[in-house]
Amino acid sequence: MxxxxxxxxxxxxxxxxxxxxxxxxxxxxxxxxxxxxxxxxxxxxxxxxxxxxxxxxxxxxxxxxxxxxxxxxxxxxxxxxxxxxxxxxxxxxxxxxxxxxxxxxxxxxxxxxxxxxxxxGAFGLTEPDAGSDPVSQATVAVKDKDDYIINGTKRFITSGKHAKVVLVTAKTDPDAGHKGISCFIVPKDTKGLIVGHEEDKMGLRASDTTDLIFEDCRVPASWMLGKKGDGFKIAMSGLDSGRIGIAAQSIGVAQAAFDAAVAYASQRRQFGVPVTKHQAIRFQIADMATQIEAARQLMLSAASMKDRKEPYTKEASMAKLFASEMVNEVTARAIQMHGGYGFTKDYVVERLYRDARVFTIYEGTSEIQRIVISNNILKDKRKL
CATH class of the missing domain: 1.10.540.10 (Acyl-CoA dehydrogenase/oxidase, N-terminal domain)
Structure with missing residues (x-):
């Protein structure tokens, strides 16, 4: 469609x-x-x-x-x-x-x-020993009268340094698996919330990524988001929506790399003619444009399903998987089309290549997306 x-x-x-x-x-x-x-x-x-x-x-x-x-x-x-x-x-x-x-x-x-x-705002889910498996997180929240006391460490938190409020997941019933995880709203100035190590990243360098450390961080029970035990559901719902956003980011970066590569190839001359006259470059352009458009259609399909309030978990993962893999290939091709100049910081494709690399990793790796997609397909098959 x-x-x-x-x-x-x-x-x-x-x-x-x-x-x-x-x-x-x-x-x-x-x-x-x-x-x-x-x-x-x-x-x-x-x-x-x-x-x-x-x-x-x-x-x-x-x-x-x-x-x-x-x-x-x-x-x-x-x-x-x-x-x-x-x-x-x-x-x-x-x-x-x-x-x-x-x-x-x-x-x-x-x-x-x-x-x-x-x-x-920021969202605290990932931990040093709990990335793709959030149920194994170690952060805990213990009820104390009208408060909860949170202890634990969250890792790779986008905007961890500059956020003024954090949504954080923590175990309120360690023996209940994913049903024992709750979510809390924690303002940054809450005593016991400490901004830890800031990562020196390959890409997305103007977006801070930090640890958030909770040391006897006391929050009112009224700052629990949803009901007790809703934390896993909240996180998974947010990731479904977020994965469409990763697809959108991937498409934006890929389009920028594609436009830069086409512009460069159109003015670069080799063997007496613009390099766009060479079949090898024209094939690269055709493949890149097709990949970007395919990713865009997957993104729009998932987004429109969400707008229609239809289940879209599988489609969000498909869009994220395809678009994030696509942008890594498109930015690599864009550098190739620039030749040696693409390896220098004088050309935007160098930055785009570095920025793109994380899209297959955060908010669920490509491997996790394949698990989500296949699980949903097999679940649907069982209903037939």
Whole structure:
């Protein structure tokens, strides 16, 4: 099925495209070099409604559909993948989890400032010994009268340094497996929440990634998100939505690499003619364009299923798997088309190649996506 965008979806895409390329793109390379967090970008993005796109207007959001959101996210990723990953976590995991599981009071206190971009959020799930297997996490939350006391360490937390509020999972019943995990809203200034080691990453360098350490971190029981034991369900729901966002980021980065490669090849001359006259380069261009479009259709399919409130776990994993593998191949081809120049920081494809590498890893590795997809297929087969 070829998706026909509505006039409103096209308007949002075009608005974000113009903002992204005029405001975000010019300083992206410098931020990659200095690792400077793009706080100014997020302030402007909040004013444009991009930090809580799918949040209801009653809580400061735009009430946008998922298709509009992924189109916007792709345009941000086109200019700066670091900026896009913060936008993705903010929208699809933090804001959506609060919107779907939060109480009215929790939404008023936390969701409204998040949706407006006045506050950056983070989600704490991964741990040093619990990556693809979140049930094995060691963080615990023990009830003490009207509070919970949290102890543990979360690792590879996007925006861990700059976030003002963290949604964190912890075991409240260690013997109950995935049903014994709960989720808590923890403001950054809560005593006992410590920002730990900041990673020096290969890519996405303007987006901070840190440890978050909880040492007798006391939070009110009223800051539990959802019900006791809902933590695993909240995390998996957020990851389903987040995986469509990873596909969107992958497509934005791949499109940027493709455009840069085509532009370079069109002006580069070898053997007396532009290299685009050579069949080998033309075949590369055709393959790259086809891969990007296939990924885009998978992304739009998953996003539209989510908008129709249909089950979309399998489709989100398919979109994430294909798009994240695709962007690694497309950025590698883009460097190849640049020749030796592609290996230098003078050309944008070098940064895009580094940024793309993590997309097959975070929010579920490619191997995990294949497990999710096959499990859903076999489950459906058993129902026949």
């Amino acid at each position: 070829l998706f026909k965008l509505t006039d409103e979806q096209k308007m949002i895409r075009n608005m974000v495209r113009e903002f992204s390329r005029k405001v975000i793109a010019p300083t992206a390379a410098e931020r990659d070099r200095t690792k400077e967090f793009p706080a100014g970008n997020f302030k402007q993005m909040g004013e444009l409604g991009l930090m809580g796109m799918m949040v209801p207007e009653a809580y400061g959001g735009e009430s946008a559909d998922t298709v509009s959101y992924v189109l916007a996210l792709s345009e941000i990723a086109y200019s700066c993948a670091s900026t896009s990953v913060v936008m993705s976590v903010q929208n699809s995991i933090v804001c959506e989890s609060l919107n779907n599981f939060g109480t009215t009071k929790q939404k008023q206190q936390f969701l409204t400032p998040l949706a407006s971009g006045k506050m950056i």
